[in-house]
Amino acid sequence: MTTNTGTLIGYKRVSTNAQDAQLQADALSDAGCTRVFEDKASGKNADRAGLVAALDYMREGDTLCVWKLDRLGRSTKDVLTIAEDLHARGISLRILTGTLAGSYSPKGEGKFFFTMMVAFAELERDMIVERTRAGLDAAKAQGRTGGRPTVMDADKLVAAKARRAKGESVTAIAKALGVSRATLYRTLSDSE
Structure with a gap:
């Protein structure tokens, strides 16, 4: 576990403009983040201006704080790349909730556990997408469509x-x- 000697910087992300990041904002505030950066974009989206700004803003000794691991990114490769870059720059990574709650240690067992949990998070997301598509396809086959009911019959x-x-x-x-x-x-x- 790396000791924070600098500033605690928060990063929050929601996938769409329709989603609310208030839960993340409250948790980051309660954790003591002095500044919070935000994105409203999919974790798979490489163009996340808020994350780029947070990474540019941070200095050695700072800690990047995220509410949950999947807020940092959706692909295993992306999250591991970000975590390794932070470590190389002397910046800690703190995750507030979920299986990996705590600070990331890029050495030995900590690195192995972190890599496995990131892979499981990506697998979980893929399974959710697959189940959702299967459910929508089954409903469509039965003649049902999703969405709001029409008000003008x-x-x-x-x-x-x-x-x-x-x-x-x-x-x-x-x-x-x-x-x-x-x-x-x-x-x-x-x-x-």
Whole structure:
């Protein structure tokens, strides 16, 4: 275990803009991170400006802190490359939760255990993707599709067209049908 003699720097990542990184932010703050860098990109994405900025910002004696190992990267090779680079620069790596919670030691048993856990994390992600695809394919074969249910069914569309033909405003029609104006505009334009 490497002793932190410098600054504790946090890195948080979510895969999409729709996800919230607040849980990670709270954990990094509680851990004592003085600065936190963030990305909203897949871990497989090589272009992670927040991670690059964090790595550029850090100096010998600092510690890079991540909430969970998979936030650092999704591929075994990528995570190991980052960890080895940090060690070579005299920067520690601290993982707050998960199987590898603690600090990374790039020597002997620590390196072996870290490598195995990174590989297992990648395998777990691949299995989740595979199960999700299989589930979606099975649902599709049964005639079910995912996503939000449509709010504009055929009856509402006929009513909307009739009201629009009579000169009624889109706002009034949307309110009467219980849908948003944007939904009504989109549905009307798609049906023309």
